[in-house]
Amino acid sequence: MRSGIYILEGLSPVSWLITILACLPGGNEGFSRLEKFAHESVLKRVRIKRDDDDVMSKLISAARDPKVANKIDMTFLTCDAMVIIIAGGDTVSITLSFLFYSLARYPHYVNHLRRELEHTDITDYRRLQALPWINALINETLRLYPPVPTAPLRQTPPEGLRIGERFIPGNVVVSTPLWSLGRLESSYTRADEFLPERWFPGSESIKDRRGFAPFLLRA
Numbered sequence: 644m645r646s647g648i649y650i651l652e653g654l655s656p657v658s659w660l661i662t663i664l665a666c667l668p669g670g671n672e673g674f675s676r677l678e679k680f681a682h683e684s685v686l687k688r689v690r691i692k693r694d695d696d697d698v699m700s701k702l703i704s705a706a707r708d709p710k711v712a713n714k715i716d717m718t719f720l721t722c723d724a725m726v727i728i729i730a731g732g733d734t735v736s737i738t739l740s741f742l743f744y745s746l747a748r749y750p751h752y753v754n755h756l757r758r759e760l761e762h763t764d765i766t767d768y769r770r771l772q773a774l775p776w777i778n779a780l781i782n783e784t785l786r787l788y789p790p791v792p793t794a795p796l797r798q799t800p801p802e803g804l805r806i807g808e809r810f811i812p813g814n815v816v817v818s819t820p821l822w823s824l825g826r827l828e829s830s831y832t833r834a835d836e837f838l839p840e841r842w843f844p845g846s847e848s849i850k851d852r853r854g855f856a857p858f859l860l861r862a
């Protein structure tokens with residue numbers, strides 16, 4: 644995955660250049676390997692009989708030929724699998740790595756977490772959703788180390804867009820890096836410090852929460 648998405652990392656604002664580079668001999672090698680891996684993963688997943696109502700089971704059933712048993716259209720499935728492998732795998736692994744890194748740096752938070760989880764069924768995600776420490780620790784990790792730290796691109800509407808005092812003309816590509824947004828002193832006190840308590844109700848360490856959007860926002 645690393646070598647496959649390497650080309651996308653620095654060049655995503657100039658997507659046309661990626662297309663050109665990928666056509667050069669050798670330019671596409673990592674990406675092709677990732678594609679092959681995704682294709683093989685789908686074939687493996689199709690063979691596993693699972694009742695789980697997960698993302699992949701929905702996509703596979705949509706790609707099945709309604710008339711011919713076991714015939715599956717792989718055209719989109721391989722690309723869907725690639726998106727899920729990258730979007731679902733890289734993000735969660737980066738978040739968990741930084742969460743454990745932060746717990747190792749500030750071990751007193753481990754005790755809070757242990758106490759909170761001691762009497763909780765950790766397989767019940769609905770219970771986990773309501774727990775203050777685990778949520779505060781995840782939010783603080785996502786604020787300081789967003790797995791999508793750069794800037795997903797958006798295009799302004801044809802009539803242009805006013806953001807605060809500034810007018811941006813129509814059809815212009817804009818972006819706001821989540822890394823920088825998460826570290827604004829105007830939004831958070833001691834913005835560079837790992838302070839999960841700031842997410843507790845009543846805390847005054849969050850001055851402006853509007854920029855906290857690790858999964859981005861709906862238009």
Ligand code: HEM
Pocket residue numbers: 698726727730731732734735738785790791795796857858859
């Ligand atoms: C810590 C966890 C995650 C974070 C912070 C995260 C964040 C993001 C962000 C910022 C985007 C870009 C959205 C945009 O441009 O509008 C995105 C897209 C996406 N994410 Fe996640 N995500 C996470 C986990 C997952 C998981 C577990 C899955 C699926 C299993 C997933 C599936 C997707 C998909 C399918 C897209 C759209 C990709 C595309 O069409 O370009 N994400 N995510």
